[in-house]
Amino acid sequence: MSSALERLPNELLDHIISYLATEPPSLTQFHRPPTRYGIRSQTRSLKHLAQVSSQFLNLVRPRLFTYACLELEDELDFISFIIRSGLGRYVTSLVAITVNASADPADQGWWRRVLRCLDPACVTVLAPPTFIGNMLNTPIMDGHSWAFDIKLQMLQLERHNPLPDLSQSPDLENCNNLLDTHPWTSLSFNESSSLRAYNHYEYFLSRVPSVIGQWGVQFTPQASPSSELSTTLHGLTHFSYTAVFPFYNHVKLVLDALANMPELRVLKMQLAPDANNHITEVEQRGSMDPNDPWMELATSYSLIGFEVNAKPSLVEFRSGDFHLEAIRSELSQILEDSLGETGWTHDGPSVWKRIASQN
Template sequence: MPLQLSRIEQLPNEILDQIISYFSTDPPSYSRLRRLPSLGIASSNRKDLKNVSQVSSRFLALVRPFLFSHAFLDLHSETEFLSFISQNVLARYVLSIVVIGHDAPDHRRDLFWWRRVLRYLDPLRVTIIAPPAFIGAMLRMHGDADSWAFEIPLQSLHLRQDRRQRNFDKLIPFEEPSSLLSARTWTSFGFNEGSSLKPYNHYEYFHYKVPSIFNSLRNMESMRFWLDNVTSFQYVAVFPFYNHVHRVLEFVERIPNLQSFSVQLIPDQRDNVEIEAKGSMNPSDPWMEIESGYSIILNTLALSLGNTGSLQEFVAFDYNSLPAGPSGILWDTLDDTGWYHDGQGTWTRS
């Protein structure tokens, strides 16, 4: 007697595919890009798709495009990861990937891992979580820094392209670009710098330089070929010094086709970051730096950036979280300068 299929298994693949799509959600990393960089950025307790894939071989085939659309790679396991992707013909399904990099004790880093990964994959989004030294060396954008004073364990880089550029039905020769930033036509660039709180405990903290890719802007001309593609830039940090914010703005002003610029300079409330007065720290200093930082940003928007023509949107994610003092005086800078404010921290060109 033949085994009778359950009612759901009698449905055609097209309907089952539609049903399964409702189990697919954005990966947790998307909502954590503005939190302190963490190795757990991709962790989740949801196992809906995995559970559905175990029903039968037919369900596994239907779930596979959704199950592997968001990948996670620890570079310690790169060989195993790429072998799994290749053997199971999964490359076409990977739309985003989170990559964890490490700073080796002997300082020897494989800075071209992305060539091998992008040889197989063509994701729309790439998020890299790694120590500052790793990211700076990988991008060849590392300058002098007082790393000992900041003790930043991790930073994150987020890149996004509008459309995939590879035809997975054809094995085409892969040209080896010199930089990850030129390996795809990235249109969105985001950098999360981590926390700058620790140096506030030192006397004349403002003389210290945070480990950052923005410390080395001398080779900006060589970056022009990929900066031309960038239309969206997001900068996230926790209490950065105003002089460093100025350095970031020097980078932003060199993005010729920038349309959207967003910033967050105070910690996400979910991270429970507290200002503890230690050493010579004045608890008001971090807030003074934020006020000065936003003052520089808004004046730049009102003047040089506001006159570029391409920039159409500015977002201050901190708008509703700043103390009453700064939030009551800073934003007036953009009044009568051609910017329209929605009252929630987003300005658009009128």
């Protein structure tokens, strides 16, 4: 015999079930250190409800797969399940995970196969730096990877215009990389930590293994950026960059990459660890000068302030580092010197907004 709850109309049950849905860590915790376990939700309410009965399974499954997670080693099984269960139209966010740093660069077509059966408005990839570089058709310079020992980085692409019908999807066979597949409007990148490299002599000569840094190299005045990459970045309106104590010369490369984002309106930067991240104490057991990372951060913010002020399309800048009381006043002064008298105003301690022109 069914319970009183199960006898309610499906429309009402669906409304009740909606209160159990939560945003995934891939959206709420993107600024945390990239780990395969850090982006997996610990909330099991929907999964537990789906086990109650076949009726609840049918009602819960579309919401359960709104935020889908794919281990790339299980790609074929995932695609088969999505097609067989008719769930492709419900997936709005996809997280793809691999820890295989030695994946064949020639086999980066997983996104072609996956996007044939679903159309997520948000795609997050957690993978080694070389994998992300090859996936975006931008092989990175990884000759100094040993100094950084970065295992995983995280890339997130979002757009605000999902396709009403998968039949209207772009010709994926003619897309050279994941950026080509849709007109993405937001790009977020979590580069992980550079702290370990500070233990080496002349650390600042080392190159971070990073696709964003490689873009910066391509967009410097001395270089000739590929028209393909320029086109794919052209429509971005939001860009977020997260790292732990990157060198200031690397931050300059990240800022150089903004040159090919002429529509960029919102920029967010976080260059220090979270309040609950004790990586600084761990790495300082080595031979680094503990003052070096903080000097690099301060210099980086001087460059950021200059770039923010010089980029006319920007209307908002957000800093993710004002949670650190020890550097809050210094960061405030640096940004005040760069933006305070140039048409920008505070909207809270960590947010600056451009004052609208009166003309």
